[in-house]
Amino acid sequence: MVSLQWCGCADDSVKVVNNSQKAKVLWITVGLLAVFFVAEWSVGLWSQSLSLQADAGHILSDITALAISLLASFLAQQPANKKATFGHQRIEVLAALFNGLGLLAIATFIILEAIQRWQHPAAILGIPMLAIAVLGLIVNLLNITLLHPHTHDDLNLRGALLHVIADTVSSVGVIIAALAVHLWDWWWADVAISLLVATFTGLSALPLVQESLKIFLEYAPESIDPVEVEISLKSFPGVIQVEKLHIWTISLDKVMLSANLTVECITIQERDRLLNKLESHIQKTFNIAEITLQLTSCRKALPLPIHPLFNQDLVFMLSASKTHSNLEPS
Known part of the structure; x- marks a missing residue:
């Protein structure tokens, strides 16, 4: 963050x-x-x-x-x-x-x-x-x-x-x-x-x-459309989803923005570069200086682990099958 x-x-x-x-x-x-x-x-x-x-x-x-x-x-x-x-x-x-x-x-x-x-x-x-x-x-x-x-x-x-x-x-x-x-x-x-x-x-x-x-009441300023901000963030390559986007005003000249972004699986260096680009874009395009963005990388689903008991039963079955095949007359 x-x-x-x-x-x-x-x-x-x-x-x-x-x-x-x-x-x-x-x-x-x-x-x-x-x-x-x-x-x-x-x-x-x-x-x-x-x-x-x-x-x-x-x-x-x-x-x-x-x-x-x-x-x-x-x-x-x-x-x-x-x-x-x-x-x-x-x-x-x-x-x-x-x-x-x-x-x-x-x-x-x-x-x-x-x-x-x-x-x-x-x-x-x-x-x-x-x-x-x-x-x-x-x-x-x-x-x-x-x-x-x-x-x-x-x-x-x-x-x-x-x-x-x-x-x-x-x-x-x-x-x-x-x-x-x-x-x-x-x-x-x-x-x-x-x-x-x-x-x-x-x-x-x-x-x-x-x-x-x-x-x-923490409304977004009249000059800033949150939908337009979300679309602008999603237009960046690598940004998959924008969640918890909040835009509010502390005083007349101080606007705050925070959001959680899901990005593609990239290296830490690439994430830092993307973060800098996003913040610079928001600051210049929407004139928001106080920005908090959290980037979360998507992860591929890992294979489900096999239960140890199931592993033992499988080993026992394989061993029994091998032993039975060795006892049969040729």
Whole structure:
């Protein structure tokens, strides 16, 4: 059984630098959102704007989610030990799942508040609402610029980015609602924008929750078809059968594969060469770096042994037959 691990000291150093940069970006984002939350919540209460209050609640959930992300990023850097043999990388996936569920909860809360406001409308101050919404748009665009470069291989940061994108859309909606309230006194615009923001927030959370659950349920990644992998392995000369093929994801950028392969009767050197070819093929074709393959050589059936008692009876019969033939007169 052989396992390939494509890692080295240089790769570890790069990972440490990347993790440090991600943590710094998260801290800056949390700081900006915390300052803006205080301002938006205060103005939302003063102006009686539901969309501002809803967006402020969303901001609070973002701050909580990012704090979880920081904790998850720290724990994910801890080395593997006797109990956590894969390390703590799935903590980031768990944080992403909580982020998605938090978005769904916020969306539900906004919808319920919008229904109540529709039944009991209130006077809204359009100018303060517009000013804080423009400030929120600027803050969210800055946060998107900070987070986006680090989300390609990090499901946790991708969840944080979805929060900020939802906030950005919410800020645009609040700006539109503020203009409608100030220019035409359309109080219902505040309620309508709140419903749109809630819908967008919920829809943006569903893919994040779905992808996180697939990782926890150890599904194969969407980009890899296990049937195609099995066919590819069987296409190699000498491979007779593929059994116990398992493909699962530890984190967004770490896919595992294990399988038992039955191969033709070959020498140890030929088996080693075949093993190297198979692992290299899987790594290049399917982008799977963590590979464990067990090769078992087929063996020809050996002749069944004759029971010792049967052997003794056969010898006795042959001896008796020979003796009888010698006693017969010629």
